[in-house]
Amino acid sequence: xxxxxxxxxxxxxxxxxxxxxxxxxxxxxxxxxxxxxxxxxxxxxxxxxxxxxxxxxxxxxxxxxxxxxxxxxxxxxxxxxxxxxxxxxxxxxxxxxxxxxxxxxxxxxxxxxxxxxxxxxxxxxxxxxxxxxxxxxxxxxxxxxxxxxxxxxxxxxxxxxxxxxxxxxxxxxxxxxxxxxxxxxxxxxxxxxxxxxxxx
Amino acid sequence: xxxxxxxxxxxxxxxxxxxxxxxxxxxxxxxxxxxxxxxxxxxxxxxxxxxxxxxxxxxxxxxxxxxxxxxxxxxxxxxxxxxxxxxxxxxxxxxxxxxxxxxxxxxxxxxxxxxxxxxxxxxxxxxxxxxxxxxxxxxxxxxxxxxxxxxxxxxxxxxxxxxxxxxxxxxxxxxxxxxxxxxxxxxxxxxxxxxxxxxxxxxxxxxxxxxxxxxxxxxxxxxxxxxxxxxxxxxxxxxxxxxxxxxxxxxxxxxxxxxxxxxxxxxxxxxxx
Numbered sequence: 222x223x224x225x226x227x228x229x230x231x232x233x234x235x236x237x238x239x240x241x242x243x244x245x246x247x248x249x250x251x252x253x254x255x256x257x258x259x260x261x262x263x264x265x266x267x268x269x270x271x272x273x274x275x276x277x278x279x280x281x282x283x284x285x286x287x288x289x290x291x292x293x294x295x296x297x298x299x300x301x302x303x304x305x306x307x308x309x310x311x312x313x314x315x316x317x318x319x320x321x322x323x324x325x326x327x328x329x330x331x332x333x334x335x336x337x338x339x340x341x342x343x344x345x346x347x348x349x350x351x352x353x354x355x356x357x358x359x360x361x362x363x364x365x366x367x368x369x370x371x372x373x374x375x376x377x378x379x380x381x382x383x384x385x386x387x388x389x390x391x392x393x394x395x396x397x398x399x400x401x402x403x404x405x406x407x408x409x410x411x412x413x414x415x416x417x418x419x420x421x
Numbered sequence: 422x423x424x425x426x427x428x429x430x431x432x433x434x435x436x437x438x439x440x441x442x443x444x445x446x447x448x449x450x451x452x453x454x455x456x457x458x459x460x461x462x463x464x465x466x467x468x469x470x471x472x473x474x475x476x477x478x479x480x481x482x483x484x485x486x487x488x489x490x491x492x493x494x495x496x497x498x499x500x501x502x503x504x505x506x507x508x509x510x511x512x513x514x515x516x517x518x519x520x521x522x523x524x525x526x527x528x529x530x531x532x533x534x535x536x537x538x539x540x541x542x543x544x545x546x547x548x549x550x551x552x553x554x555x556x557x558x559x560x561x562x563x564x565x566x567x568x569x570x571x572x573x574x575x576x577x578x579x580x581x582x583x584x585x586x587x588x589x590x591x592x593x594x595x596x597x598x599x600x601x602x603x604x605x606x607x608x609x610x611x612x613x614x615x616x617x618x619x620x621x622x623x624x625x626x627x628x629x630x631x632x633x634x635x636x637x638x639x640x641x642x643x644x645x646x647x648x649x650x651x652x653x654x655x656x657x658x659x660x661x662x663x664x665x666x667x668x669x670x671x672x673x674x675x676x677x678x679x680x681x682x683x684x685x686x687x688x689x690x691x692x693x694x
Contacts, residue, residue, distance in 0.1 A: 328564055332564070340599075341599065341601075342598065342630055343601075345566070373566075375569055377656070378659070379656075380562035380655055381656040
């Protein structure tokens with residue numbers, strides 16, 4: 222890596238949100254700036270700049286996608302190691318390991334969450350959660366990938382039978398390769414008390 | 422035992438109440454003949470605004486009977502000169518009035534029969550009651566999101582035909598989207614929103630969707646859920662509603678359409694609820 226590139230890399234890697242963005246990139250097969258921004262609760266331009274810079278440095282692969290005639294970019298992590306000898310795989314591995322895989326889940330009672338259907342009505346496109354208390358209460362909106370949307374569509378109801386991630390994955394027809402991003406979402410939603418988990 | 426709260430809405434009577442109020446107001450101000458004439462104009466307006474528009478929106482041909490009933494009633498009232506014509510009805514004069522009265526009687530009897538057969542009744546309450554038939558109480562189980570409820574194996578055009586059949590019989594209104602149809606059960610009294618609200622948001626209502634791959638999903642609105650006397654186990658309720666529609670679809674595809682109405686009639690709801 223050249224010095225200028227390293228300087229650029231250093232500038233961005235020192236950002237407080239850099240690790241979170243890389244974690245998303247590691248978990249998701251590909252992700253857009255808006256999905257990442259909504260997931261992290263950041264401004265889209267900040268994330269866009271970061272992703273563009275990483276793509277320029279050759280760390281990310283940038284692919285154009287079109288939705289409703291509006292082109293945008295989806296970014297994929299291209300390399301798992303960089304010259305700084307940061308082992309991204311080791312660093313960004315999910316801290317909770319496989320614990321969620323050993324649980325059965327369902328929607329929590331009175332989760333106070335709003336699910337929005339995708340255009341075709343077959344999965345969810347985003348989830349809106351109320352975060353905070355009193356006047357500080359605000360809405361956090363998480364944009365979902367297709368796989369996540371399908372998975373949540375088949376999540377058992379609050380009075381339904383708990384199901385394992387694998388059972389829901391099969392029911393919703395999600396591919397095994399998409400499981401990291403689903404686990405990431407499930408962990409997040411457990412934290413926000415949208416999903417309840419029961420040990421197997 | 423009924424699971425839904427009793428229906429005490431008077432929305433369906435509002436047009437009749439309004440027209441009677443206008444009638445009596447003009448009767449006091451201008452006398453009997455203008456009052457009957459204005460009532461006649463109102464009837465003709467209702468024929469187009471309610472009868473014909475409902476026919477256009479639902480394809481239910483029985484609405485045409487209401488159109489003709491109200492048109493003949495309106496024509497009779499417009500031709501009537503009170504009190505002179507009351508006596509002349511028995512004589513040979515004023516044949517137009519007699520013809521209008523004859524048609525009015527004819528359509529009035531026909532409409533009474535149609536009413537008795539519940540052909541103009543929106544069946545939303547029956548659908549929701551049937552869905553809740555064997556669902557137990559389950560508190561704090563409501564969720565806004567839809568639930569997958571099963572699969573049917575029929576072609577796209579069979580599914581569309583099924584939706585149209587339910588619409589025609591006022592069981593559910595069907596809305597076709599790119600890759601699915603949505604069936605929205607409408608309760609009596611709620612039909613005005615469906616008929617006259619320009620940006621009617623059917624996705625916020627209770628619906629059963631059938632995509633053209635046969636996947637069935639159910640969404641029950643909070644308003645409809647709260648219309649049950651008790652908090653019912655929501656997962657079971659959604660599953661039951663989905664299964665009910667799958668059963669109806671099977672009846673339809675087998676050619677046993679009458680069984681759908683038999684099931685709905687088994688709930689024994691009143692004509693106006």
